[in-house]
Amino acid sequence: MTEVSSLTGRLLVATPALADPNFDRAVVLLLDHDEEGSLGVVLNRPTPVDVGDILEGWADLAGEPGVVFQGGPVSLDSALGVAVIPGGANGDLAPLGWRRVHGAIGLVDLEAPPELLAAALGSLRIFAGYAGWGPGQLEDELVEGAWYVVESEPGDVYSPAPERLWREVLRRQRNELAMVATYPDDPSLN
Template sequence: MSEPPVSPRRGGTAPGAGMLLVAAPALLDPNFADTVVLLLDVNDEGALGVVLNRPSPVPVAEVLPEWGPVASEPEVLFRGGPVGPDGALAVVLVGGPSDDPAGRVGFREVADGVGLVDLDTPIELVAEGLAALRVFAGYAGWGAGQLDEEIAEGSWYVVPGEPHDAFHPDTGGLWREVLRRQPDELAWTSTRPADPGLN
C-alpha cells in the first residue's frame, strides 16, 4: 500500500528549530499575514520564533548603539512578533564551515551557524567571525499543541530554512522567494497576486 501524499500545507516537514513557517494565504491575522517566521525553539511546551520580514523604521543604533555598526542591512529593528515587544532578540550568522559555534561566548546555535547571541555579551567577544546580525523587538510564541493546530488548519506552510533567510536584504520579497524555491504546489503559491480578487 502506498503512502498518502504529503499535504503541501505542511511543506512535507514537521516544525523544528531552524525551519521556516510561511504564512498561507488563508492566514489573515494582521500579526502574521504574509510573514515568514524563523523557528528558534520547538519542544513539547510550545514553539518560539521571529518574524523575518517586518522591518520597523527604528535604527538599531538608536536603541542599541554598540550593535548598530554590525547590524545587517537594513540596519533597523525588526518586529519579531506580538509577544514581549519591549524585549530584543539578536539572531546572528557566524563563521564558515570550520568555525565551532559551540565555543562562542554568548552564542546559542539554532541551525547551520544561525543562532541567538546574548545582547549583554561584550560586542568585542562576539564580533569576530560575525557574518550577519539582525535585532528583533518581540517574538512569536505558541503554547503546547497550538502551532500544530494552526498548521493542520492550513495557516502555515512548514519549509526548510537557509542560513541567509534571516538576513535577507529584500524583506518585502522574502515570502515569495522562500515559496518559489519549494517543490510543486508551494512554488505556484508564490505567484498569487497581492490582491486575490485579481485572480
Template sequence: MHDWQTGRLVVATPALDDPNFERAVVLVLDHDPDGALGVVLNRASDLTVDDAMLPGWRDLVASPPVVFGGGPVEPNAIVALGRATAAVPADEGLSPRLDRIRLVDLDTDPVLAAVELERVRVFAGYAGWGPGQLELEVDAGAWFTLDADPRDVFTADPQRLWQDVLRRQPGELALFSTYPDDPSLN
C-alpha cells in the first residue's frame, strides 16, 4: 500500500540541498504509480500576471498578482489553480483534501470564470518526480509530508509560507519553523 500524497504538501526539510527546492512548499497535484507532480507555492516572481499576457485575469488573481515559479520542469508551461465559489464536483477538483481548489483553464473567458471562482494563482513550470522518486526522497528525509490548508495556495505572504506551514504543525516539527537560513552563523 502506497501513501499517495495527492492534495498534500511536501515541505523541504533543512537537509534538502537542491537549490530548486530550498525551503520549498509544494502542493502535490497528482501522485500515483507513474510519479508525482506539483507546484511550488512560495516562489513569487517579479513577472506580473498582466506582463505574462494574462491581463483579463487580473481581477481574479490572488495577491501578490504575479506569476509564481511552480518548479523547474517545463518553466514555460502555465498551471493555474483556482478556488471555486461552491463545492467542486469530485471529477473537477484536485483532491477531496483540497476544499474547492481546482485546476483552471486560462483559455476560458475570465469574465465567465469569475462566476465560479473566488481567486486564481498562476504558476510557470511545475515540480515533477518519476515513479517511486518522491517516496525515496521522503524516506531519505528530504521532505516533510503534511496536510495542506486550502489557504496555503493563495497566501498573501509567500516568503513566510515555509515557516507558517511548519509553525502550525504539532510537537517538535513546529521547531523547524525557526531553523536559521544559515545554521553555520548560529
C-alpha cells in the first residue's frame, strides 16, 4: 500500500464543481488524515441551535456566533469541540481536556468540566456531526478535482462571519485560487 501524506490540519475547500449538496462551498478542517481514512468538520455551516441548548456548560466559552455548527453529514447526534489555545502552537504543555490537532488548533473533551479549560481557551466551536472518508476515498475526490487543499489559519476555526469563509479562504491564496473566490453563486445567472 502506498503511504498517505497526512493532510491533518489543512483545509479542504469545495471547488465550484463539487456536486454534493452537503459540501456546497464548504470549508472543511481536517482533524485526522491517514491510511485508515479522514475526518474533518465543516467550518461554515452554522445552525440556529444555541450551544447552551445542548451543552449548557460550554455556552459561555463558545465564540460568536454562539451556535452549534453542522460539522458534516455523519453522526449528527454527536458533538465535537474544536478550540484554539493561544500559544498552543509553540509546543507548550497542552491543558487537560484538549488534544492538539495542528499548531494551536485542537479537540476538546466535551466530557471534561468546562472550568478545566476556561482559562486556556482562546476560542471554541461546537460541531454536530462530522465529515468522514474511508481509506483512499478523499484521495480519489482530490484526483477528481472536488477539493482545493490549502493551509489553515487558527482564525478559520472561529471566523465571526462563517458565511464568508469560503470566499475569504480562497481570496487569501497567492495563486489562481484567489480568482475562484469571485465565482458566482449561480453561474447560470451570468
